[in-house]
Amino acid sequence: RAFIDAHVLGFEAYARAVEAWTPQHCESVTGVPAHEVEALARELGTVKPLTICAGFGMQRYTNSGQTMRAILALLAITGNLGRPGAGWVYANLQSDVFSAVKDPLDFFPPERPDGVARVSLSTARLGRDMAAQSGPPLKAAWVERGNPVSQNPDTARVREAFRALEFRVVVDERLTDTAREADLVLPAKSLFEQTDVIGAYWHPYLQIRPKLVEPPGEVKPESEILWQLALRMGLATDGLVAPGGEEAWLEAKLGRFPGLTLEALREGPVLAPGCEEVAFADLAFPTPSGRIELLSEEAARRWSVDPLPGFTAPLESSPGAYPLTLLTPNHKNSIHSQFVTLSCLRDPGPRLHLGPGDAAARGIRQGDRVRVFNARGELFLPANLDLSLLPGCVVAFNGYGAGHGGSVNLLSLGRETDMAHGAAFHDNLVDVEKAP
Structure with missing residues (x-):
């Protein structure tokens, strides 16, 4: 007391x-x-x-x-x-080493009267916010290290917003759902083809991720692509990583912290400064x-919440036309849509997990092809009967896209959580039926 x-x-x-x-x-x-x-x-x-x-x-x-x-x-x-x-x-990076990761605007120049403007869009409402942006309107998109068409809520609206742009560039090592919408796809290096320093969500240690092989053919790291683009556009390259200068750039970033060097990281993980x-x-x-x-x-x-912590039922929590709650967690073998293309990791592939009672009520048996749907969209998956699930709850792991039955975000609505601009992925009612 x-x-x-x-x-x-x-x-x-x-x-x-x-x-x-x-x-x-x-x-x-x-x-x-x-x-x-x-x-x-x-x-x-x-x-x-x-x-x-x-x-x-x-x-x-x-x-x-x-x-x-x-x-x-x-x-x-x-x-x-x-x-x-x-x-x-x-779950955060917990270190000043990664300040630019925690605030991506650190990478962008300040607003200037000659046309450089900063615009913040909600990741939860990305499709709607892109379409509604008018000051200035969005004309083009440059996407790297992300797959918003598949991974952001309300896939249909996000795809529609991307298709409305005049020009779309995607930098990726895979032909993701977002890359399929691009006018230009630039191949990016893989995580094995450039040295980097990484943190993690669930522990405070920094680790080095060493370069193991050279990128094949004309594949370039994103950092080199940005450098070359700046040169061609007549922009300053201050703060960008020069080709071949990745390790020097990392050393300079780490140099603010006594004893934190690439050499030290090569000996093993290091507790991040400040932790x-x-x-x-x-x-x-x-x-x-x-x-x-x-x-x-x-x-x-x-x-605009109650000053005291309290309970308010999720917006989609009263079963009606759609009586099942759909959860779309990450799979243990993938990080969102990363690694889902690796057959050695994705076996047995995307499935809809549902309890035996919910399956029996719909005439669904193990392995049946089912349609998961609501007013926003639908996807088709094989059924997996799961005794661990409560009645009224079904699960489809996120990360899979058009080539694997469809993105789970065809079913989600682009809306934010009550605080902190999160995405309410799990606030999602659906129904399931045996597919013809």
Whole structure:
């Protein structure tokens, strides 16, 4: 209680708000048995230090921001912040080394009156935002290190927006769904053909990814393509990587941090600078009050949500014409649409996973070709009966595209989460039928 009094704002209001959430009420909403809710509460209240890793799944609904706030509140009221081994595991790059990755605008020049303009588009609403952009209107697209037609929500609208452009360039090593929409496809090197320094979502270590082979034929790294393009357009090459200068560029970036060199990384992974410290060890928090704000007027002002963490049902959560919730997680063998073309990794390929009860109600058997559909689109996949799934829930792993039954995002709607501009991929109701 001393931690709450000193470092938490809004505890009393939050305590009153959660009184209605008895274990029995939690069970009625979530399906988690009341005795398991009680057991979890005892663990959360007694285990110290405690770290929570929420992952991405719950962050892909229209109510995910408030859901994350509610989970974070558990750490606040149990005093599990600011101490070793306690806290929250964020999926990010966690290092100033990758500041330009966390904010892609770091790569772009400032706005200039001669026509350089910065425009921010929602990744969740990419298709609609591209079509609606008028100041200035979008005329062309340059796409690299991404496959938005397949991987962004609402594939049909994203494809339509790309087709409306006057010119489309895609730099990729594979003929992805996005590359198929391009006027010009420039072959890019693979991850084995250029030295790089990489981080990871779920650990704070940096690693070197050494160049193993030369790119074949006329294939060039993206960095060299941009260099050559700048020269041909008469633009300055300041900040760009000169051909053959990749390792020197990396050394310069790492040089800000004592002892962090490519040579050190060749010896093994290195803890990223800034990750040795315990987060919030001084118990000073970057909020208006300087405390953990369970009651946050800033959240209400910025995102138009309740100042207190609370539950609002996802927008697509009431079964009607489409009674099944479709989850579209990543597969363990791929990263979105990367690596799905490798037959050694994708076996047995894309499938729709559904429970035996939902399958029997629709006359579907193992291996049947099924149509998954809603008002937004459809895709065709073989069925896989999965005893682990709850009734009313089906799963299709994301990453596959037009050549493998269709992208799961033919079924998703381009809309954001309640906070932080995320994409509500899992807020998605569908139905399934046996395909003719």
